[in-house]
Amino acid sequence: MRRLLAYLAALAVILLGWHLTALALDSPALPTPLATLPMLYRFAPQLAPDFLVSIYRVVLAMLLGTVIAMPLGLAVGRSPRLDALLAPLLYILYPIPKIVLLPVLLVLLGLADAPKIVLIALTIFFQVLVTVRDAAKAVPPAAVLSVRSLGASRLDVFTNVVIPASLPELFTALRISSGTAVAILFFAEAIAGNTGLGYFIVDSWAMINYPRMFAGIIVMALLGVVLYELFDLAERHLTRWRQKR
Amino acid sequence: MPTSPQAAPGIPHDAPGAPRDAPGIPHDAPGAPRDVPGAPHAAPGAPPGAPPGPLLSYEGLTLTYPATAGPVTALAGYTLAVSRGEPLALIGPSGCGKSTSLLLAAGLLAPTEGSVCVAGEPITRPRLTTALILQDFGLLPWKTVRENAALGLRIRHFSRAEREQRTDRALEQVGLLEFARAYPGELSGGMRQRLALARALALDVDLMLMDEPLSALDALLREGLQDLLLGLWQERGYAQLLVTHSIEEAAFLGRRIVVLTPRPGRVAAIIDNPGMGEHSYRGTQAFYLICQQVRAALQKSRGDTPAPTLQKSRGDTPAPALQKSRGGATHA
Numbered sequence: 156m157r158r159l160l161a162y163l164a165a166l167a168v169i170l171l172g173w174h175l176t177a178l179a180l181d182s183p184a185l186p187t188p189l190a191t192l193p194m195l196y197r198f199a200p201q202l203a204p205d206f207l208v209s210i211y212r213v214v215l216a217m218l219l220g221t222v223i224a225m226p227l228g229l230a231v232g233r234s235p236r237l238d239a240l241l242a243p244l245l246y247i248l249y250p251i252p253k254i255v256l257l258p259v260l261l262v263l264l265g266l267a268d269a270p271k272i273v274l275i276a277l278t279i280f281f282q283v284l285v286t287v288r289d290a291a292k293a294v295p296p297a298a299v300l301s302v303r304s305l306g307a308s309r310l311d312v313f314t315n316v317v318i319p320a321s322l323p324e325l326f327t328a329l330r331i332s333s334g335t336a337v338a339i340l341f342f343a344e345a346i347a348g349n350t351g352l353g354y355f356i357v358d359s360w361a362m363i364n365y366p367r368m369f370a371g372i373i374v375m376a377l378l379g380v381v382l383y384e385l386f387d388l389a390e391r392h393l394t395r396w397r398q399k400r
Numbered sequence: 401m402p403t404s405p406q407a408a409p410g411i412p413h414d415a416p417g418a419p420r421d422a423p424g425i426p427h428d429a430p431g432a433p434r435d436v437p438g439a440p441h442a443a444p445g446a447p448p449g450a451p452p453g454p455l456l457s458y459e460g461l462t463l464t465y466p467a468t469a470g471p472v473t474a475l476a477g478y479t480l481a482v483s484r485g486e487p488l489a490l491i492g493p494s495g496c497g498k499s500t501s502l503l504l505a506a507g508l509l510a511p512t513e514g515s516v517c518v519a520g521e522p523i524t525r526p527r528l529t530t531a532l533i534l535q536d537f538g539l540l541p542w543k544t545v546r547e548n549a550a551l552g553l554r555i556r557h558f559s560r561a562e563r564e565q566r567t568d569r570a571l572e573q574v575g576l577l578e579f580a581r582a583y584p585g586e587l588s589g590g591m592r593q594r595l596a597l598a599r600a601l602a603l604d605v606d607l608m609l610m611d612e613p614l615s616a617l618d619a620l621l622r623e624g625l626q627d628l629l630l631g632l633w634q635e636r637g638y639a640q641l642l643v644t645h646s647i648e649e650a651a652f653l654g655r656r657i658v659v660l661t662p663r664p665g666r667v668a669a670i671i672d673n674p675g676m677g678e679h680s681y682r683g684t685q686a687f688y689l690i691c692q693q694v695r696a697a698l699q700k701s702r703g704d705t706p707a708p709t710l711q712k713s714r715g716d717t718p719a720p721a722l723q724k725s726r727g728g729a730t731h732a
Binding site for chain 1: 503527530533535538539541542551556583585603
């Protein structure tokens with residue numbers, strides 16, 4: 156309830172700021188919210204499936220990237236030998252913006268969901284890999300020793316110590332990289348195919364229908380909110396101990 | 401300690417032979433069941449059917465580990481035996497290998513030379529009824545108090561019913577049962593320490609290894625927990641190897657107090673402390689005498705003369721006098 160109120164307040168501030176800016180600029184490229192909202196209503200039947208397609212792509216991609224990167228990051232973080240082996244590889248590949256691979260992926264995987272999902276998953280993969288590796292490295296030795304003194308196997312140490320210790324960092328990484336993920340999503344959808352919010356926005360732009368474009372932008376913002384709320388929900392469930400402090 | 405004569409309780413024996421020399425040659429009757437005289441209500445002694453001999457023994461042990469500045473020898477010629485049910489305190493300068501000796505006994509480190517035996521068997525991996533409690537308690541913040549206390553039982557695949565029964569009993573014994581659903585982050589330092597104890601108690605341990613468990617707590621809390629440790633030891637009758645920095649703590653909780661040399665650590669002296677075992681011991685004359693002996697033994701183990709005085713250094717050049725006082729065991 157409180158959260159909802161906070162959202163409403165934030166919305167009011169944004170709409171007001173937007174409105175004033177639009178009035179001040181007085182340009183067709185920046186319509187007022189009042190001109191945009193009817194478009195949102197009008198194109199809802201078209202926006203709804205685009206929203207669903209986009210959120211499907213980004214959520215699946217982030218899950219995929221995380222599921223592959225997490226075990227690898229944990230292993231590399233806990234094995235100095237593996238780390239020494241893989242760190243150079245990681246440091247060369249990590250800074251490359253994965254979006255440069257879009258043309259390659261389009262050629263290999265076609266224009267549908269696959270190239271977009273793979274591209275976002277790649278980005279998330281590196282973010283999560285680096286973060287989880289560092290978190291796994293930083294696990295306090297006393298926690299590991301004391302659990303091992305209880306007879307814990309390597310697997311026990313991972314499930315009881317290393318994984319839970321890395322979860323908060325994992326969620327921070329996911330939150331930070333969700334912005335990048337949405338940006339990549341937009342770019343990929345704008346360039347290839349004719350589905351998703353990215354396509355809707357660029358299509359509106361091509362039609363020089365700015366209010367329609369802003370309707371698409373609003374829905375994209377909604378997508379961001381849904382992503383964040385999903386992460387919050389998962390984090391609250393998986394790191395319950397951190398809420399009580 | 402086989403080589404240290406039993407006599408004259410309270411007199412620091414000098415470094416019992418045992419260093420380096422021929423770890424293969426057993427010193428006279430290494431297992432001499434050195435039955436602790438007047439072991440308290442304890443009845444902690446050997447349970448029926450238990451093999452004779454010490455519960456824990458280090459024989460001519462050397463531990464070297466690699467470090468950036470070359471190999472470091474933490475322990476050299478370390479020989480020590482702990483009987484069943486015996487409470488022993490281990491004290492020595494920083495970095496003398498006290499903590500290392502606990503990791504060895506817990507089966508988490510392997511000696512470079514010599515051997516560590518628990519219950520007559522060389523120890524190569526953690527053992528079910530040995531507990532290790534570390535300085536910062538080693539609690540898992542993501543598990544509730546009950547889950548933390550039950551962790552050892554869970555790892556060992558005890559049944560749910562047995563787990564709950566043992567865990568509840570242990571939590572009750574340390575006074576944490578009503579906090580069973582809290583997380584360690586919600587507990588005070590003293591409560592966390594008690595939780596670490598509960599985890600060990602739930603395992604029904606016969607060997608309790610503790611690495612400066614109370615050093616993070618303030619003075620009053622420390623005394624309260626020392627009382628708790630004493631009470632638990634009396635009730636459960638496990639052998640206890642307590643590593644501490646505090647002379648008073650060693651005198652309160654050690655039936656024998658083992659003083660180690662600076663690194664590489666070995667036994668410099670063993671002080672018998674037969675008066676230990678009463679909660680009121682802290683205020684007694686005997687307690688102070690033991691503390692003084694421990695202090696003297698610590699100073700001696702570092703090659704210092706006890707408490708250098710002005711008169712002694714009067715004839716000296718200033719430099720050695722300075723050295724003396726700097727090396728003095730002021731923080732021992």
